[in-house]
Amino acid sequence: MSSSQSQKSLLDYLRTVPDPRQAQGRRYPLAGLLAVLILAALQEESSLLCCENKQDMA
Secondary structure, three states, rough: OOOOOOOHHHHHOOOOOOOOOOOHHHHOOHHHHHHHHHHHHHHOOOOHHHHHHHHHHO
């Protein structure tokens, strides 16, 4: 990568994903939700309930 190009983080790329949700359904930013789902997948979680359960433990 040349010095003139800036490095982008994964979150920077996730922020470019269009959000198909309606305004009233946007409780959390899409980029943050996608990041949490990616981290859960890296931990080999297979359901969205894992995120809810771990949030309750925090």
